[in-house]
Amino acid sequence: MAAPSTLDLASAYPAFLSCLAAADEIGALELADELLTTGVAAESVLLELIVPAQVQVGRWWQSNEWSVAQEHAATHISELVVSAVTTRSAPRPYRGRVIVACMDGEWHALPPRLVAEVLRLRGWQVTFLGASVPAVHLMGYLHRHDASALALACALPMRLPQAHRMIESCRRADVPILVGGRGFGPDGRWARKLGVVWASDARRAADLLAEGGDALSGPGTGTGSLGGEEYVGLISRRAEIIDLGLDDLRRRQPSVADYTVAQWDATVADLGHIVDFLAAAVYVDDEQLFTESMRWTRDVLAARGVSVAGVMRTLSVYVETLRDFPRAGAFLRAGRRALWSVARG
Structure with a gap:
């Protein structure tokens, strides 16, 4: 007769992370099944095993320890486990x-x-x-x-x-x-x-x-007040603002002419994200929304060994472009300060 399992969430967590790292679908499913068999509530398996594991997966991606492919594989396994747990327990x-x-x-x-x-x-x-x-x-x-x-x-x-x-x-x-x-x-x-x-x-x-x-x-x-004229103006000029950022990048970094289509698309998307975060900050009138996005960008770049100087330069270009947008300009300068404090440190 097999000995009763003593598996609990605390001991299962590192084992589950190992399954995600190894893309071990069967191991992850068996682990969740054993937890349920030992009496751990299905809700606890979802929220105290899968949720913290996915948070850790996100940290590994942000710190450049995991690739996008590894993150996607881990998320797929977590989704399989979610389905299995609720199919058995709901x-x-x-x-x-x-x-x-x-x-x-x-x-x-x-x-x-x-x-x-x-x-x-x-x-x-x-x-x-x-x-x-x-x-x-x-x-x-x-x-x-x-x-x-x-x-x-x-x-x-x-x-x-x-x-x-x-x-x-x-x-x-x-x-x-x-x-x-x-x-x-x-x-x-x-x-x-x-x-x-x-x-x-x-x-x-x-x-x-x-x-x-x-x-x-x-x-x-x-x-x-939500939105207002500044928000409408930012959205209407979104493509123009991105193009100005691209023009500045071409002048500063001639090597972009050799970018692949994928690299160019990623660059356009990154510049667009800056504009979109800025527009959202103006929409809800909260500087912190934009500065937090810049800090997140800073952390991702630092993990990949990329200087924030390029982003700071882009923010300066946008400040000059948006001289008639006082709130947007203030938020852009705050974003520069958030990056500059780290660059100096």
Whole structure:
């Protein structure tokens, strides 16, 4: 007779990370199955094993210890484990329907998937629509299917303006809305700006949905001024601003003429991201949104041995270009200071 297993979450965590590192699907699935067999709750497996493991995977990518391919392989295995855990453990639904989706343009689907599965474990009938759901299609789905609530995920704060438009569209369906994800700020500050209820994690989301009523009633249509003329101007000039950054890069670094198509596309995307983060910061009128994005960029570049000097130069070009945009200019200068303090250090 086999000895009873003594596996618990603490001992399973390093073993699970090893499975992710080795792209060992079978080992990861067997580990999760053993945890469930020993009596560990399915919700705990999802939130206390898979979530911290994926956070660590993200750190390994950011520090350049893992490639994009390794990160994708690990995420795929985590998704398989999520499916296996909830298939084995989820009860028959006895609560209403909750629709869970990513904002249009958001491709980080695993975090909202985990929210969806926790809700399923707690008895909700869940429809998970996955990554990057266009607003018009989400609206059509809401009108065709009766739902108790809608949960929307946003991982990147540069998509806050689009998130706001999507939220306002969904409000017309008269369905309570709950949002989550790092895109709304570490404490949900930008969700409050948009006038919507924010959940810090899957358990908090499940608790808020269970409470219902006032717990899902946000402050309305947002507080203070959102967007304004500067935001509209930035968006209308987005292509021009990116082109000016590219022209400056060609002058400073003639070797870009030898870039491959992939390298050129990546450069254009990087310059566009700077503009998009800046526009989002102007939209919610929060300098910190932009400076935090610059600090994240700094850390990624440092891990890859790349100087921040090029980014600082691009910010200077944008300051000169946007002389008639006082808030954008102030945010760009703050972004330069955030990079400069590290460059000097």
